[in-house]
Amino acid sequence: MTVLAQAPAGIDDRLARRNALVLAAAQALAGANSAVVFGTAGLVGTMLAPDPALATVPVSTFVVGQWIGTLPVGAIARRFGRLVTFELGTLIGLCAGLVCAAGVILASFPLFCFGTLCGGLYAAAHLTYRFAAADTASDAFKPKAVSWVLAGGVMAGVFGPQLIIATKDVLPQYVFAASYLAQAAVAVVAALVLLLVRFPDHAAGPARAAAPPRPLAVIFRQPRLITAVLCGLASYATMNLMMTAAPVAMVACNHSVTDAALGLQWHVMAMYAPSFVTGSLIVRFGTARVIAAGLALTGLSAAVGWAGTSVAHFWTALILLGVGWNFAFVGATALVTACHTASERNKVQAVNDFFIFGTMAAGSFASGHMLARHGWPLVVEVVLGAVVATVALLAWIALAGRRRSVPDA
Template sequence: MSAPSLTSDPAASISRDGLARHNALVLACAQALGGANPAIVVSLGGLVGQVLAENKQLATLPVSLTNLGLALGTIPAAMLMRRVGRRSGYIFGAGLCAFAGCLAAFGIASSSFLIFCLGTFISGFYGSFVQSYRFAATDAASDSFKPQAISWVMAGGLVAGIVGPQTVIWTSDLIPTAPFAGGFIAQSCLALISLVIVSFLRSAPATAVPQSGSSGGRPLLVIMAQPRFIVAVAAGLVSYGLMSFIMTAAPLAMVDCGYPVQTAALGIQWHILAMFGPSFFTGRLISRFGKAQITGIGLLLIALAAAIGLSGLSVAHFWTTLILLGIGWNFGFIGATSMVIDCYRPEERSKVQAANDFLVFGSVAVASFSSGKLLSSGGWMSVNWLVFPPVIIALILLAWQKTRKVPLPT
């Protein structure tokens, strides 16, 4: 027996979208706080690493470990939420971040690079819960509302773009004997506030997630072998991986050029605002022009950001690079996420979402670690030159898919 359609009853779609709007707003608020987590780590992780690490090539290791924790946490987070539900899982994740922030602050206070790295690694596990907010927003949504639900949640990151860097600026010198430790104490406080917010999340009705017996749908490898899935993951991987690659190196490159930490933090703030600001209309753009088209535009903007980065070393060049990088990431990543949703049936969502995020954020961890080493050995220009080959490959894959007529899974 085939699974019941999620869009066959217009009245039911309206009811589901009311619930989806409530959850999207709750998750957008949680995103506003959870999105500050990576902003704090990116702004401070490399700087703390330069002070604590004996080998300066490992300065960005704390940022890389955050991304590694995110990648490794995607599958356990999905399994936990499948067992206890989205809300309980998100509460657990926020509590984990509160602990991680305190641990990182203790690592700074005790001058232990190992403990500090452990704290940032655990904060990455929290990121695996936060990154699933965009999928959770679609649990009860009709097909027509799903791109907008994703955009609503991602728009919450606009507030994170202000909260994260400003938290760094306001709290970096809060503890004179442990510079930057105050930022990670603040990280814990933000996580605790998020814990309260996610408690208002409502569960999607059982009819919105039909089950196909006890099999959970098709085998994961069968789903992952779909050309549609491969292209969607490749687009997400390139969009997020390259964004992390440049963003991780940018604060260090600015400081190396003689600019103060505050200037670097403000650059990250503009970048995060650019990452999430377009989310107010990205969903509508996708509905009007198509997922592949908006994803492709995002990839082109990332390439343009690298070109600007190659053209000069002024504050304007750095900030313009980070702004274009953020907009390109928004179009590319939201578009790729919408493409992933087309690859699975409702009963397959947990395992496919986890597999997608594991692949994407695993690449992000590699990108952020490679960025620090490349910046140390080859400089800021080398970081930007390496953007172009992956973008070209991803664009070719998107163009190839446009020539194929592949039906959606039913």
């Protein structure tokens, strides 16, 4: 008699595939929030800020919103489930668009910054879509589930910048106000799409795994998890630093707003388009090699940005930066999902994102000062230095781990 192999409790790749597709569609819509902010907030900051060095503060407050939102998002997911967290995020996204538009219309820099802060809170919620897709996936399918959801960002990469171009002058006396009103409407559509997600009881509500969760101090001593966090930090912080400064730097180099928006469009597409194959690449070549390729491409991006300031230099650097981010970040996310149990899932993922977006926030605030006081070359030099430092640290961790694995003679 043939005995059919049973999947572990809670594992259902058919459901994981369905949810990954729905979450990819939601990511395409929610990602427009980030695209609009990153494409316009620095330029709006230039118009509203009392000091040019503060021009990127609205982007920085967005990142701060991502940072401070990570732990509450994890806590709400543990208490009420993923879906409640996601729908609450879209409500905040609606408010973010309305507040940002009001800030532009009233010429209020503090109000506009508060709006982008709310946009960051929204991003903290929708960035966990990638983890939600892996909740019911098998170990073999997890990298692909994460990758599929991030692939939804391809549409965001096209939709967000085109939304900016189509709406920036709808209210001629209030440039970009209509872009934020449109972003608020898109958040409502994302909320409707999320109603199609189906979570089993163990994933939708509080975790009820048999094994008790380990203390965070024990979990985060795992070399593999340390590696995942470092790679996530390096990929996201360097990407954010360059992406935040690039639109402002392009305009400062006498390139048009349209060129800056299209550069962002190519960048965001490059961030997410590889997701169609990144999961398969991880399965075939291993997580470490894919992450290494991502860090190498990020370093190459900085080198291209340092070499010149033509539109071609900016666009090429942004494309390489996007692909590098994708490889390193998808790989890091896949590593994180392999380092915790079901009962530890929400808190480990929240702390991981807390570390990542905290570092991003610091980098965002620094980018405005770098750009205003020292120019674009310093931004790309810092990115290149950060990549080199990360690779060196990862090599040291790997070497230390090998030494511990070899018994004393």
